[in-house]
Amino acid sequence: ATGTLRLPDLESSLPCDVYLWPNARSYTGQPVVEIHTIGSPPLLQLVLRSLTAAGARLAGPGEFTLRAFLAGRIDLTQAEAVLGVIDAADPRELDVALGQLAGGLAEPLHRLRDALVDLLAELEAGLDFADEDLSFITPEQLDRQLGEATRQVAQLTQQVDSRGEAADRIRAVLVGRPNSGKSSLFNALVRDAGALVSSHPGTTRDYLTAELDLDGIKCQLIDTAGVEFDEQPMGGDNAQDDVRRDAQAAAAEQNRRANIRILCLDSSGPPDEWQQTESLDSPQREQLVVHTKVDLADRTDLWPDRLHTSSLTGEGIEALRDALRQAGTTPSAVGITNQRETIVAWDRHTGQPLHRALVWQDRRTAQRCRELEEELGA
Incomplete structure (x- = not known):
């Protein structure tokens, strides 16, 4: 249905389309209503606030997939594939997850099970009527069907392993204050000038990703915006403030998803309180503390047990790659x-x-x- 949406805090109404699934043919197997309207984040937040004020609640993480599984709409392999689609970081991971979501793993498993159950029934029938002159299945047919089942199991194992290889890639995120040398370090590790480098703080407003091959270990390196604080209040109506806020949110999300954190400390100046606090060992993940711009630093002020790098001279870059490789192969705890x-x-x-x-x-x-x-x- 097409109509308008009237909200209490909005003077004009919003155009919208409503799609209704009154029966069990929705994704969750339950009655579902979808509201399609203008894709403006403030307006969408206003719609959500109005709906929750009227008694609705926001769904929890994975709740729709859980409801779909409990209703029998998807099986466990497809529920796992939903998470794979969400977490996919490149087209290969997405293709593997989409194939599994479409039944690429569940359907072959169901067919294999049915074939083995039928084979077992024929074997049991032969045992039940062993005294009779009846042949339900010959040894040659048994060998052929078992060989085909073995081939299918090997193929499914390879498919599952390919999903595991995609998930086993480590994610390393560069974190630090603005103008701490993150982007220069990113370019030095990637050996490419993909990130814009400037002496002006806050040059990086989005995040960049690149693939590293650390002697056979795949690593996704992520360069994020520098961590900023609200020294200058953000009014909310300024476009630059919105960009800054979005960049900080994106950086925080990438930091949360990464399993290796590369904390970049600018060696050309004294560390601030945030840098001193963050340089302590992270209890949640592997952390590498890197002193950048050592070509501009007083060598006597550098901590001897930390990595020292210079993107200009190349000092410490290979040592950082070695540290990343070791962090990616050493389990944190078992x-x-x-x-x-x-x-x-x-x-x-x-x-x-x-x-x-x-x-x-x-x-x-x-x-x-x-x-x-x-x-x-x-």
């Missing part, structure tokens, strides 16, 4: 516990699992079980 037949490894700081649970089947009592079956006539 915990192991035995829970019946499951081993779980997790990160001690975040509590997040480092890998899917490893499950084994203990066969040491198999012979005794068979003996009990014979004794009991089971």
Whole structure:
């Protein structure tokens, strides 16, 4: 339906389209209403405020996908693929996640299961009628079907591994105050002048990404806007203030998503309070503290246990690449516990699992079980 949207804090009405799914054919399998209107962030925020004031609530992270899974609209592999689509950082990752979301993993698994169940039924029928002169499946047919099932399992394993390879790439973000040498360091590591470099603070307003190959280890390097504080109040109506605010939000988001943090400290001047605080070891992730512009610094003031770099002379660049490679291959923490037949490894700081649970089947009592079956006539 097409109409207008009247909001209490807006003098004029907004044009909008409303799409209604009254039955179970929506993404979540529940009645859903979509409101399409002008894509202005302030107006959209006003719409959300009006809806929540009327009794609606904002959905939690992943709530729509959870509802879709609970309603049977998607399976676990597709729910995982939704997260893969959201976190995809390049076209390859996106293609893998979209293929899995479209059933590229679930459908072959279902077909394989059905084929093996049918094969098992034929084998059991042959055992049930072993005394009869009936042939349900020949050894050649059994070998051929098992060989085909093995081939499909290998293909699915390769598909899952390709998703894992995309997820295993490390993300390193350059963080620091404006004009701390982040962009110059970015260009030196990438060996390209992709980032605009200037002596004027705040040159970087967006974030840049580049792929690094650290002797076989893939690393996504991210250059973000310098961390700023509100020394000068932002009025909200100034376009420059809006750009600055968006740049800081984008930098904070990239900082949150990265698993390696490269803190850049300008060696040409004394560190401020924020730099001193941030230079302490980060409890949540791997952190590399790098003194930049060492060609302009007093060498006696540099900490000996930290990385010293100069994008102008190239000093310390290879050492930083080596440190990144080592940080990408060294796990931060591993915990192991035995829970019946499951081993779980997790990160001690975040509590997040480092890998899917490893499950084994203990066969040491198999012979005794068979003996009990014979004794009991089971």
